[in-house]
Amino acid sequence: MLKRFQESNPTKVDIWRQPFKPNKPVDIVVSPAVKRDLLILIQMFRLHFEEVLPDLSESLSKVPRASSLSQRTHVDEFSLDEYHTYDEINWWLYDMERRHSTMMTVFEVGRSWEDRSMLAVKISSPDRTSASKPAVWLDAAIHANEWIGPATLLYFIQQFVTNYDHDPTVKKLIDTFDWYLLPVFNVDGYVYSWKEDRLWRKNRSKQGNSTGCVGVDLNRNWDAKFEEHTVTDKCSAIYPGPSAFSERESQVVSSFLRRHPVIVAAVSYHSYSQFWMIPFGYSKSKHPSNYNQLMNMSAAAVEALRQVHGTQYEYGSIDDLVGQTFGSSIDYIYDTLGIPYVFGVELRDRGHYCALLPPNQIIPNAEESLAAITKLASMIPETLPGNRESSESQ
Ligand SMILES: [Zn+2]
Numbered sequence: 001m002l003k004r005f006q007e008s009n010p011t012k013v014d015i016w017r018q019p020f021k022p023n024k025p026v027d028i029v030v031s032p033a034v035k036r037d038l039l040i041l042i043q044m045f046r047l048h049f050e051e052v053l054p055d056l057s058e059s060l061s062k063v064p065r066a067s068s069l070s071q072r073t074h075v076d077e078f079s080l081d082e083y084h085t086y087d088e089i090n091w092w093l094y095d096m097e098r099r100h101s102t103m104m105t106v107f108e109v110g111r112s113w114e115d116r117s118m119l120a121v122k123i124s125s126p127d128r129t130s131a132s133k134p135a136v137w138l139d140a141a142i143h144a145n146e147w148i149g150p151a152t153l154l155y156f157i158q159q160f161v162t163n164y165d166h167d168p169t170v171k172k173l174i175d176t177f178d179w180y181l182l183p184v185f186n187v188d189g190y191v192y193s194w195k196e197d198r199l200w201r202k203n204r205s206k207q208g209n210s211t212g213c214v215g216v217d218l219n220r221n222w223d224a225k226f227e228e229h230t231v232t233d234k235c236s237a238i239y240p241g242p243s244a245f246s247e248r249e250s251q252v253v254s255s256f257l258r259r260h261p262v263i264v265a266a267v268s269y270h271s272y273s274q275f276w277m278i279p280f281g282y283s284k285s286k287h288p289s290n291y292n293q294l295m296n297m298s299a300a301a302v303e304a305l306r307q308v309h310g311t312q313y314e315y316g317s318i319d320d321l322v323g324q325t326f327g328s329s330i331d332y333i334y335d336t337l338g339i340p341y342v343f344g345v346e347l348r349d350r351g352h353y354c355a356l357l358p359p360n361q362i363i364p365n366a367e368e369s370l371a372a373i374t375k376l377a378s379m380i381p382e383t384l385p386g387n388r389e390s391s392e393s394q
Pocket residue numbers: 142143146270271
C-alpha cells in the first residue's frame with residue numbers, strides 16, 4: 001500500500017524507514033499536498049500512527065550550517081555536546097593527538113572520491129613496549145546524515161585518552177586492545193550534509209547518468225552478495241553502485257581491515273532505531289557460525305547500555321531488525337575478512353527526531369554507548385578463533 005502511494009507521488013513522499021515485516025514501524029515523510037491522502041489511507045487500513053516532526057522544513061531550519069559556524073581555534077572551545085563539521089573534527093583529532101601523543105595517533109585510512117582525507121585514530125596504552133595486541137575497529141557515518149555516530153566516537157576518543165590514568169575500566173579497555181576509530185567514514189557526504197542537504201546519505205561520486213543523480217550508498221557497496229541487489233535507480237538513496245567496491249571509500253576501509261589481521265572485532269555505528277545488530281543482512285536463513293556467542297554479547301551490551309539511562313535497544317540479525325540488505329559492510333567483514341565479532345549499531349532514537357537528534361542527547365547517547373562497548377569488549381575471549389591471530393600492527 002505504502003509502496004503504491006509513494007510510486008504515485010514520487011516527489012512528495014519519502015520513506016525513511018522501509019516497511020519489511022508486519023508489525024514493524026515505518027517512517028514516512030510527505031509534503032503538505034498529499035498529507036490528507038495519507039491520513040485517509042491510514043484510517044482506511046486502521047493503522048496506528050504518530051506525527052513526530054510536524055514541520056520538517058522548520059526542524060531542518062534549526063540545524064546549524066557549516067558556513068554559520070565560526071572557526072574554533074582552541075580545543076577547549078570544542079564541546080562534545082554539539083555536532084561538528086568535518087574540518088572541526090579533523091582539527092580536534094590533531095589537537096588531541098598533540099596533547100596525548102603517548103596514546104593517540106591520527107592517520108589517513110585513505111582519500112575519498114572528492115579527495116578528502118579520511119582520518120582515523122589509533123589508541124593504545126602508553127607502554128608501547130608490550131607485544132602487539134588484538135584490536136577493535138569502530139566506524140561511524142558511512143551514511144552521511146547520521147551525525148550522532150561521529151559525535152559518539154569523538155566522545156569515546158576523549159574518554160579513552162583523558163581517563164586512562166584514573167579510570168580502571170578505561171585503562172583495562174586500552175591495555176587489553178588497541179583501538180582504531182574512524183569517526184567520519186563518508187567524508188564527502190558528511191560535508192555535503194552540512195553545506196547542502198542535511199539528510200544526504202550516500203557518498204558524492206559521479207554516476208555519469210543523464211538524470212544528474214550522484215552518489216552510492218556505501219553500506220550497499222561491499223562484496224557481500226552484492227550481485228543479488230535489485231536497486232538499479234541511480235537516484236535512489238540506497239543505490240549500491242555499478243559493482244562491488246566501485247567506491248574509493250569502501251575500497252580503502254576494506255583494504256585497511258584486510259591489512260590489519262590484529263583486528264578481531266568491528267562495530268559500525270549508524271542511526272537511528274536503537275538496534276544492536278549482528279550478521280547477516282543478506283540472508284534470512286543463514287546464521288553466523290558463532291551466532292549464539294554474538295547474540296549473548298549483544299544481549300549483554302544492550303543490558304549494560306540500558307543501565308546507564310534506561311534506553312532500550314533491540315538486538316538480532318540485520319535481516320530480522322531492518323530487513324534484507326545486500327552489500328553491507330558488516331556482512332563482508334564477518335564473511336570475507338573473517339573478523340569473528342562484528343556488529344552494526346543503530347543509535348538513538350526510535351523515530352521521534354529520527355536523523356535530527358537534538359544535541360542535548362549526544363552525551364547521554366555516548367555515555368550509554370560507551371557502557372555497551374565496554375561490556376562487549378570484556379566478552380571477547382582471550383583465545384581467538386580463526387586465522388586472525390597475527391603480530392602485524394599499524
Ligand atoms: Zn546508516
